[in-house]
Amino acid sequence: MTSGKWMFRLISALMVLVSFFTALFQTGLPSRTGMPDTKPGEYGQWVDPFIGTGGLPWACAMLSPGPTSPFGMVRLNADTTFPGGINAFKTGNAGYYYAHNYIWGFSHTRLSGTGVMDMGHFRVTPAAGDTNPADRLSKPLVYSHKQEVATAGYYAVMLPGIDCLAELTTTVHTGAHRYTFSTGKDAHLLIDATSFLAGGRAQDGKINIIPEAMEVEGEARVFTGFTGRYGGLKGYFVARFNKPFKSFGTWTGETAAPGSTQSAGSDTGADINFGNIKNEPVELKLGISFVSLENARENLDTETAGLDFEGVRDAARAAWDTWLSRIKIESPDPEIKTIFYTALYHSMIMPTNFTDVNGQYLGFKEQVSTVGDFTYRTDMSIWDTYRTEHPLLNLIAPDIQRDCLKSLVRMARADGTLPRWPSGTGETGSMFGTPANMVVAESYLKGITDFEAEEAYGYMKNTSLQILAEGTRAQSDVQAFKDYGYVPADNEDISVSKTLELAWADGSTALLAAALGKTQDAAFFTEKSLGYKNLWNPETKYFQGRYIDGTWVTPLLPNFTSYYDEILPKEVSSAYCEGSARQWRWSAPQDPQGLVALFGREYFVSELNQFMVDASKNRAALNPGAGYWQGNQHDIHAPYLFDEAGRPDLTQKWVRWCLAERHSTDINGLDGNDDGGTLSAWYVFSAMGLYPVAGTDRYWLGSPNVEKAEINLGTGKTLTVKAENQSPENIYVQSVTLNGVRLTEPSIVHSQIADGGTMTFVMGPAPAANGGF
Numbered sequence: 001m002t003s004g005k006w007m008f009r010l011i012s013a014l015m016v017l018v019s020f021f022t023a024l025f026q027t028g029l030p031s032r033t034g035m036p037d038t039k040p041g042e043y044g045q046w047v048d049p050f051i052g053t054g055g056l057p058w059a060c061a062m063l064s065p066g067p068t069s070p071f072g073m074v075r076l077n078a079d080t081t082f083p084g085g086i087n088a089f090k091t092g093n094a095g096y097y098y099a100h101n102y103i104w105g106f107s108h109t110r111l112s113g114t115g116v117m118d119m120g121h122f123r124v125t126p127a128a129g130d131t132n133p134a135d136r137l138s139k140p141l142v143y144s145h146k147q148e149v150a151t152a153g154y155y156a157v158m159l160p161g162i163d164c165l166a167e168l169t170t171t172v173h174t175g176a177h178r179y180t181f182s183t184g185k186d187a188h189l190l191i192d193a194t195s196f197l198a199g200g201r202a203q204d205g206k207i208n209i210i211p212e213a214m215e216v217e218g219e220a221r222v223f224t225g226f227t228g229r230y231g232g233l234k235g236y237f238v239a240r241f242n243k244p245f246k247s248f249g250t251w252t253g254e255t256a257a258p259g260s261t262q263s264a265g266s267d268t269g270a271d272i273n274f275g276n277i278k279n280e281p282v283e284l285k286l287g288i289s290f291v292s293l294e295n296a297r298e299n300l301d302t303e304t305a306g307l308d309f310e311g312v313r314d315a316a317r318a319a320w321d322t323w324l325s326r327i328k329i330e331s332p333d334p335e336i337k338t339i340f341y342t343a344l345y346h347s348m349i350m351p352t353n354f355t356d357v358n359g360q361y362l363g364f365k366e367q368v369s370t371v372g373d374f375t376y377r378t379d380m381s382i383w384d385t386y387r388t389e390h391p392l393l394n395l396i397a398p399d400i401q402r403d404c405l406k407s408l409v410r411m412a413r414a415d416g417t418l419p420r421w422p423s424g425t426g427e428t429g430s431m432f433g434t435p436a437n438m439v440v441a442e443s444y445l446k447g448i449t450d451f452e453a454e455e456a457y458g459y460m461k462n463t464s465l466q467i468l469a470e471g472t473r474a475q476s477d478v479q480a481f482k483d484y485g486y487v488p489a490d491n492e493d494i495s496v497s498k499t500l501e502l503a504w505a506d507g508s509t510a511l512l513a514a515a516l517g518k519t520q521d522a523a524f525f526t527e528k529s530l531g532y533k534n535l536w537n538p539e540t541k542y543f544q545g546r547y548i549d550g551t552w553v554t555p556l557l558p559n560f561t562s563y564y565d566e567i568l569p570k571e572v573s574s575a576y577c578e579g580s581a582r583q584w585r586w587s588a589p590q591d592p593q594g595l596v597a598l599f600g601r602e603y604f605v606s607e608l609n610q611f612m613v614d615a616s617k618n619r620a621a622l623n624p625g626a627g628y629w630q631g632n633q634h635d636i637h638a639p640y641l642f643d644e645a646g647r648p649d650l651t652q653k654w655v656r657w658c659l660a661e662r663h664s665t666d667i668n669g670l671d672g673n674d675d676g677g678t679l680s681a682w683y684v685f686s687a688m689g690l691y692p693v694a695g696t697d698r699y700w701l702g703s704p705n706v707e708k709a710e711i712n713l714g715t716g717k718t719l720t721v722k723a724e725n726q727s728p729e730n731i732y733v734q735s736v737t738l739n740g741v742r743l744t745e746p747s748i749v750h751s752q753i754a755d756g757g758t759m760t761f762v763m764g765p766a767p768a769a770n771g772g773f
Helices: 003-025 291-305 308-324 334-346 389-396 397-416 438-445 455-466 476-484 493-513 519-535 562-566 592-599 601-613 638-645 648-661 678-687
Strands: 077-081 102-107 123-128 148-151 155-157 162-172 174-181 187-192 201-210 217-222 235-241 247-252 256-258 263-264 269-272 282-291 327-330 360-362 368-370 689-693 699-700 708-712 718-724 732-738 747-749 757-764
Touching: 003 648, 077 327, 077 389, 102 389, 123 174, 123 368, 148 601, 155 201, 155 308, 162 308, 162 397, 174 291, 201 247, 201 269, 217 269, 217 291, 217 455, 235 291, 235 592, 256 699, 263 368, 263 648, 282 291, 308 334, 327 334, 327 519, 334 678, 368 648, 389 438, 389 678, 397 438, 397 455, 438 455, 438 493, 455 476, 455 493, 476 493, 476 757, 493 519, 519 592, 601 638, 601 648, 601 747, 648 678, 648 699, 699 718
Parallel strands: 718 757
Antiparallel strands: 077 102, 102 123, 123 187, 148 155, 155 162, 162 174, 174 282, 187 269, 201 217, 201 263, 217 235, 235 282, 247 256, 247 269, 327 708, 360 368, 689 699, 699 747, 708 718, 732 757
């Protein structure tokens, strides 16, 4: 075993102890006293941003409670840490972790729910009295969750060590801060031009203080988990205050320069002293851009001109209520409403609006371009989000989804192929396969056709065939799948997972080809998508690693996840990514009937049911086991496969179990990383009784747990879903009608609901014949 693996285990064990003792003294969310009214909106009142901010360090949702605007560029949040500025492995990849009890300050950029800690531009840290900027990281500010509140678009926390109340809100490109010091000591705000989230670095930092304008300008290039993969992400800011400066200075490294207005380096910032402003709030508005300083200023001016903190906050609240009202649910259960609207909120944080107010954006390879009739968006965790998040955008926000499609095409123009995990200004290379194929095909099939569909299809086809322009990154797994009809285990890790994902993508490519009238291509890619069967071992009845000579990889230990390979003397699950053979057994949604046939129908139902039975008894567990694991994406759709095997009653049973047991209002309220809204969107869909077959135009039907959902389709049409007699006991569908016509199959296609209408579920306490269909 390598020393790296031993270190991983040691750190993991220490974090388990930290989490254990934290949980010992802190259960659930504390009551909050003495804090400002969050003033939530009609729908924002049901959003609890603290859901998913805690739990086991590597198994939590990796969410943050700080404010952002819907799909905004700025995600302003407290950057938290343990005492002494210690931030150990996998503790809060969004910069915030509920078990932390200290705050470094408040930075403006991050990802949401991902397995990678990224960005952290332009941290603002309040201080009081004699201040040494060099101490800002080693002497963080203590805080308590009892004096911390948040809602959609607003966050506040008391910092008792400096007697300061910090309040935050945002526009799309601007972070608005308000600090109220209750001490007579001099009040300082430190602006760190070169900040980053833990584990990163920065360079090319610059600061320029303009005292007469009560402004600070700056820039820096940040290298973090993802940004470091494509050369760093350079950002610019303009900060404007509402009070004059008593004094000011800069710092470079550990050297402070009182009275200086300019500085540069890899560790540099501004120290602004307002003097004794006891009980007189100081407000700061900080606009950012990734194009230029001029654009940062224009973003700031355009979005906040004439607005004080309360004005920005009111606008943020209104923006969130507008977006959250895209789905209006009725439920007598406040917990369900809280989980639902918090999930909807989390599904509207990414993808990121990367376009400045003047239409410019920084694209791949740092090319500055100007949009025409769309908004350029990035930060798409596509390997995850193609399953639920992008289908949700297709349903309720086709304008946002169209932006994503046009953005993906422009990324491909720069990179030669569609990305699988674009973030900031580059392709991060995270995960595998060609998941953008599912996103593009599904969107087109669901009626979003006003984008460069032919061009996108060309990238999909050429990537699958590895016909690449000079300089385009080759993909050995895609080439192998083309050559052998599966990805051999001889020279590719996670060969089974790669085969299954690539086959799924080819199935989506076939559907798009057919929709574009390319019948020969459609037939070719349909056949190619059946390559998943080449890894089906009829004796073990598992998808199993296979060598080029056709022999199987042994031993096959279906219950051993790939995580066990970290501690076993021999790797036994290297053919599977982030899971086990059992968890990868269900990944052929492009050919669900073919998948069922490989098992035989009765055996399929029996094995899938046992798979659900064997799910961990605990949400976001230390060891997820080898049963159903919603916390990772590859088997997230599994409960709906009973619909394909003639047992929709079991889909209904297990979907309701998942809704109740894998989502809650607690800090560990999701079963794993939310990954850009993936788990959250799963809940939103399932609560309404339908679920997308990703990469197609189909939806499986499940068991809604809300009485009614009015779904604004973003086209002027409304789909209303009703669930008559729905209750925690009445989980089984007795019948479903769509616009008065009874459905005879537990699935529909998008065209059946594209013009709106009414879908009515009648629920009961026991399974109906044929699951109600």
